[in-house]
Each structure stands twice: as C-alpha cells, then as structure tokens.
Amino acid sequence: MDAKRREVLKTGGGVLALAAAAGILKPGEGLAQEWNKAAFDTRSVSDTIKALGGSGSSPSGAIEITAPDIAENGAVVPVAVESKLPRTQAIAILIEKNPNTLSAEFEIPAGTDPFVSTRVKMAETSNVYALVIADGKYFHAVKEIKVTIGGCGG
Amino acid sequence: MADPMRIRANMTGDKVEVKALMAHEMETGLRKDAKGNLVPSHFIRNVTVTHGGKTVLSAQWGTSISKNPFMHFRFKGGKPGEKVTISWIDNKGDKRTDEATIASGS
Numbered sequence: 214m215d216a217k218r219r220e221v222l223k224t225g226g227g228v229l230a231l232a233a234a235a236g237i238l239k240p241g242e243g244l245a246q247e248w249n250k251a252a253f254d255t256r257s258v259s260d261t262i263k264a265l266g267g268s269g270s271s272p273s274g275a276i277e278i279t280a281p282d283i284a285e286n287g288a289v290v291p292v293a294v295e296s297k298l299p300r301t302q303a304i305a306i307l308i309e310k311n312p313n314t315l316s317a318e319f320e321i322p323a324g325t326d327p328f329v330s331t332r333v334k335m336a337e338t339s340n341v342y343a344l345v346i347a348d349g350k351y352f353h354a355v356k357e358i359k360v361t362i363g364g365c366g367g
Numbered sequence: 368m369a370d371p372m373r374i375r376a377n378m379t380g381d382k383v384e385v386k387a388l389m390a391h392e393m394e395t396g397l398r399k400d401a402k403g404n405l406v407p408s409h410f411i412r413n414v415t416v417t418h419g420g421k422t423v424l425s426a427q428w429g430t431s432i433s434k435n436p437f438m439h440f441r442f443k444g445g446k447p448g449e450k451v452t453i454s455w456i457d458n459k460g461d462k463r464t465d466e467a468t469i470a471s472g473s
Contacts (some may be wrong), residue, residue, distance in 0.1 A: 315430065
C-alpha cells in the first residue's frame with residue numbers, strides 16, 4: 214500500500230513536469246513564485262533600475278507620490294503611487310537610504326488602475342522614488358520624506 | 368499557518384476597490400533581539416490577486432514593507448457578489464490564501 218502511494222506521488226510529479234513542459238503551467242504560477250533577488254539586493258537607485266531591466270529613467274510629472282512630508286514613525290510610512298502614463302505596466306517603490314533600495318514592485322495588468330498604496334519602513338530621512346515602467350520605458354518621480362524615528366532599528 | 372487576511376472589496380463606480388491587511392512579522396533580518404542576536408529575515412515575497420481566474424495585481428516585496436502589510440488598489444471588470452482572491456508566500460515558504468466577496472459599495 215505504501216509502495217503504491219509512492220507510485221502515485223511519482224506519477225503526480227511527472228504530470229506537473231509535463232504540464233510545465235507543455236506550457237500549461239507557467240513558471241511562477243501555482244508552484245514557487247518568481248522573486249527578483251538581484252533587484253531586492255541592490256543598494257542604489259541606479260542599480261535597482263538596472264536590475265529591473267532598465268538602463269536609466271526619466272523624471273515624469275505624470276507620476277504622483279502621495280506620502281507624508283514628515284513621518285513620525287519610520288516603521289509605518291504610508292506611500293501611494295499613481296501613474297497617468299499610458300500603458301503603465303509596473304510600479305516600483307525605491308527608498309534611497311534604506312539598507313536595500315527596492316521596497317516593492319507591483320505588476321499592473323490591463324484593466325487594473327495604475328495606482329497602488331502600501332506602507333513601508335524607512336531607516337532614516339530619504340528620497341523615495343516611484344519608478345514606473347510604461348510602454349517599455351522607465352520613468353520616475355521623487356519625494357523626500359523626513360523620518361523622526363527610524364523603522365529598521367535594533 | 369498565519370492568521371487570515373482582512374480583505375475588503377467594494378464597488379466604486381465601475382471599479383472594484385480592494386484593500387487588504389495581512390498578518391505578518393515582516394522581519395528585515397537586520398534587527399537584533401534583546402540578547403543581541405540577529406533575528407532572521409522573515410517576510411512576504413510574492414502577493415497575487417486574482418478575480419475570475421485572471422491576475423489583477425501581482426507584487427514582489429522586499430523586507431522594507433511594514434509589519435502587517437497593507438495594500439490598496441483598484442481594477443475594472445468586477446461585479447458585486449463575485450470573489451477576489453489574494454495569495455501570499457514568504458521567504459520561508461509559508462503561504463496563505465483568502466478571498467472576499469465584492470460588495471456593492473455606497
């Protein structure tokens with residue numbers, strides 16, 4: 214009976230591998246998901262943009278960052294980003310002076326508003342970049358947020 | 368297993384407004400405990416939101432998303448009574464999936 218269970222498990226794995234090979238199961242779906250370690254390990258804005266596949270980015274007035282000017286608690290800083298750029302595909306939040314620059318990357322499929330809001334941790338007063346990939350091009354907006362108590366302390 | 372997410376999905380005009388609050392420590396790996404030992408990193412890396420079998424938002428997160436993460440976004444194409452499903456997986460392989468029914472809103 215135990216041998217049979219093993220058999221079933223093996224066959225199950227085979228079916229999954231077949232499904233993956235046939236392209237039914239795309240990598241990143243269902244099983245382990247993709248996570249861009251290289252991008253999350255970066256320590257500067259320009260390196261993050263490179264790790265996200267860009268060669269650089271242009272400032273844009275069509276990106277709006279909604280966040281406080283002064284955050285009393287760096288552990289919880291509300292940041293919202295809205296892009297008015299046509300064909301916005303992705304929105305990333307970068308915090309220049311954090312130990313790792315990249316905080317989050319959101320992929321925006323067609324039908325979803327080019328808007329995300331979340332809460333981030335900030336180690337100290339820093340420029341916060343909203344990086345937007347629209348129609349394959351890279352754009353950004355920047356806002357300085359002053360932090361009175363850091364959020365990554367020990 | 369982590370605690371359930373709190374998800375709200377409400378119609379605002381022709382769009383579904385989704386707000387989600389997840390229960391997670393979001394340890395950076397840089398913090399020290401009372402004895403001075405580093406607390407290992409433990410954080411959500413991937414979040415996927417689906418509606419009717421279609422992905423309406425996918426996110427990759429680093430350690431600098433706040434503890435008990437909050438997320439807010441909007442998408443088109445949903446109707447009251449339909450489901451919105453949110454899944455996350457963290458760097459230790461823990462995962463959680465919860466769903467909410469779209470409310471007609473105010």
